[in-house]
Amino acid sequence: MRVTGEHLSALLDGALPPAEAAAVEAALAADAGLRAEYEALLGADRAARDAFAALLDRPVPLGLARTVGTAPVPQSAAPGPRPPRRAPAWLNIAAGLALALVGAGGGFLAGRGTAPVPARDWVAEIADYHAVYAAQGRHLVEVGAAEAAHIETWLSEQTGVVFRIPDLSASGLSFEGGRLLVAAGKPVGQLMYRDGAGRVVALCFLASALPPTEGAAPRDLGAFDALVWGREGARFILIGPEGYPALPAIAEAAREA
Amino acid sequence: MPDHTALRKDLVTLLPRLRRYAVSLTGNAADADDLVQDACLRVIGSADRWDAAMGLDRWAFRILRNLWFSETRKRSVRIGSGHVDAAESPELRDAATGEDALAARQLLGRLAALPEGFAEVLLLVAVEGYSYGEAAEHLGIPQGTVMSRIYRARRLLADQISQPGEAAG
Numbered sequence: 001m002r003v004t005g006e007h008l009s010a011l012l013d014g015a016l017p018p019a020e021a022a023a024v025e026a027a028l029a030a031d032a033g034l035r036a037e038y039e040a041l042l043g044a045d046r047a048a049r050d051a052f053a054a055l056l057d058r059p060v061p062l063g064l065a066r067t068v069g070t071a072p073v074p075q076s077a078a079p080g081p082r083p084p085r086r087a088p089a090w091l092n093i094a095a096g097l098a099l100a101l102v103g104a105g106g107g108f109l110a111g112r113g114t115a116p117v118p119a120r121d122w123v124a125e126i127a128d129y130h131a132v133y134a135a136q137g138r139h140l141v142e143v144g145a146a147e148a149a150h151i152e153t154w155l156s157e158q159t160g161v162v163f164r165i166p167d168l169s170a171s172g173l174s175f176e177g178g179r180l181l182v183a184a185g186k187p188v189g190q191l192m193y194r195d196g197a198g199r200v201v202a203l204c205f206l207a208s209a210l211p212p213t214e215g216a217a218p219r220d221l222g223a224f225d226a227l228v229w230g231r232e233g234a235r236f237i238l239i240g241p242e243g244y245p246a247l248p249a250i251a252e253a254a255r256e257a
Numbered sequence: 258m259p260d261h262t263a264l265r266k267d268l269v270t271l272l273p274r275l276r277r278y279a280v281s282l283t284g285n286a287a288d289a290d291d292l293v294q295d296a297c298l299r300v301i302g303s304a305d306r307w308d309a310a311m312g313l314d315r316w317a318f319r320i321l322r323n324l325w326f327s328e329t330r331k332r333s334v335r336i337g338s339g340h341v342d343a344a345e346s347p348e349l350r351d352a353a354t355g356e357d358a359l360a361a362r363q364l365l366g367r368l369a370a371l372p373e374g375f376a377e378v379l380l381l382v383a384v385e386g387y388s389y390g391e392a393a394e395h396l397g398i399p400q401g402t403v404m405s406r407i408y409r410a411r412r413l414l415a416d417q418i419s420q421p422g423e424a425a426g
Contacts (some may be wrong), residue, residue, distance in 0.1 A: 009408035013382055015389045044414035045383055051364030052384045055277040064290055067271050133271050167404040220268065 003027040045063045047097055059139045062181075065132045121230060122184035123209040127221040129181050129190070130239050134200035141177030141192050155189035160207040166257030168193055171250045173201055182193050193222060201240040201247070203254055208235040216251045227251040233257040261301050266296050267313055278385070281377045282325045284369050295328075296321035318385075319395060333388055367417050375410035382407055 007024045010016050016024060028034050046151040133140060143151050148165055156162050158180050165175060173193035181188040183206065191203045208230060216238070225247055229245040238251045267402070268275075272293065279296075288329050298371075302319050313339035368376045374396075381387040381395065393400040 005412060006404055006408040009411055010389070010404050012411075013389070013403065013407065015382075040415040040419070041408075041411045042412040044418060046415055047364050047418060048368060048379055048411070049384055051368055052277060055280060058273070058276065058286075060272045060276065061290060064294055065269050065272060067294055068272065068301075069265050071298070073298050073302040128266075128269065130267060132272070135270060135273065162300055220407045222263075246309065 001027075003013065003031075003034060005037060005041065008034065009041050012041060043108050049081075052153075057136070057138050059136060060132050065128065069128045074225075086158055095194055122186070122188070122206065122235075123226065124221065125183035126181070126188065126190075126202075126237055126239060127226070130182070130200075130202055130224055133179070133190075133192070133205065134202070140194070140200065142179040144177040145175045147177075151191070154178075155180060155191075159187045159189045159205065161189065161205050163189070163205060164257055165191055166203065166254045167251055168201075168253055171246050171253060172196055173250065176200075199241050200236065201244070201246070201250065204237045205234050207233060208231075210235060216248070216255065229255060231255075233256075264301060264304055264313075268300060268317065271314055271317060272297075274314060274385075275321060278377075278380060279321060279325070281368075281380045282322065292321060292325055296324050301359055309339055314385075315395075320382075322395070364414075367414055369375060371410055371413055375413070376407055378403055378406045379410045 001020070001023055003024050007016065007020070008028075011021055011028075012025050014021075018218040030040055035213065100115055109218050117118075125136075138199075141156070152163065152165060155178055168175070172195050174195075176192040176194050178192065179190040181204070183204075186206045188204050188206045193201045193203070195201065210230050212232050213228075213230040216227040219228055221239065224239050225242050225244055226237050227247060228237045229251070230236070236254070238247060238254055240247050262271060275293045275296065276289055279292045280286060283289045296317060300313075301322050301426075303320070307313075311319075368379075371379075378392055378396065381392045382389065387395065389400050389403045392403045396403065
């Protein structure tokens with residue numbers, strides 16, 4: 001057979017039938033010109049993958065995430081007469097979806113699926129944010145940990161909650177930086193931490209007139225676990241991966257900070 | 258009417274990949290985000306027609322693509338934005354930060370400058386893991402065309418990489 005560039009490209013994709021792949025590999029071994037062409041295609045492929053990977057790092061606009069997460073579906077988006085209703089298919093796809101999400105780099109998000117969902121409140125909105133931001137690689141935070149002093153001033157001013165960035169290194173968490181969010185129509189400060197395995201834990205707070213709480217109360221947010229507590233003038237939530245064992249201890253450390 | 262809370266959450270986690278696929282179709286970030294939003298609402302609105310055998314990502318990709326070719330694209334052309342070079346899009350220009358920003362930016366420009374449909378098929382096969390057969394079905398073209406488009410996309414990129422002065426970014 002005459003080996004073409006298309007064959008080399010298909011070999012790279014593992015798309016050739018075994019016999020053809022063997023023939024192309026034999027031709028490659030015997031022909032330096034073909035090898036050079038294969039290397040060139042391989043280099044282009046690698047570069048394209050890198051560029052596509054960079055696209056994945058773009059922060060998702062919050063408006064888009066919120067619309068997809070909560071906005072009513074217009075009638076025009078549900079066209080045509082509906083067939084007889086079967087069991088909702090998405091209830092049955094946990095396994096396939098988990099694979100898809102691992103592929104998306106959202107490793108610890110993979111467990112999400114059909115967990116009980118609380119009524120919508122600021123805590124649920126924080127969970128939505130967390131789903132988006134915890135999956136971010138390079139764009140995890142708006143202001144990095146190097147500007148910790150600025151983060152304290154900035155988020156205190158914006159939220160009306162005076163706070164210190166808790167040092168959670170004893171719990172294996174390194175401070176990555178902060179963001180300003182809006183939940184329940186109020187500014188929310190978000191401090192992001194990451195553990196050695198890359199898992200993200202966030203401490204969020206907003207001003208509140210509710211009375212202080214005795215301790216931290218757990219909240220099940222589906223794919224995330226959270227602890228919520230209140231001090232004078234503020235409400236806090238610590239949110240992390242589902243089943244994260246150290247969360248109560250981290251909340252304790254954060255409350256004492 | 259069900260609120261599809263779990264489905265919506267899953268779609269939110271898919272947003273980075275949906276946006277990336279949309280950019281490979283539209284070539285510009287603003288159209289891509291409009292397209293992603295419309296497609297996600299459509300996925301939610303037609304949840305009861307989703308065959309669970311197809312992953313949510315592929316179902317959403319299919320709806321997104323159909324929407325682009327049936328409606329959004331026509332609208333974009335009507336208002337005159339059409340197929341804009343992604344290298345001109347501020348968001349794409351800023352997509353990569355850090356030390357490898359320049360190289361990634363140049364590559365994005367080059368991908369966007371490929372003939373229409375080339376970046377899409379490369380993304381589907383080389384990154385999203387579609388087989389040639391699956392890509393052919395998704396795109397509605399023969400498998401041989403998938404094979405030749407992917408090759409030509411790589412060939413063109415290889416030419417550009419070997420001539421750095423010609424960078425499109």
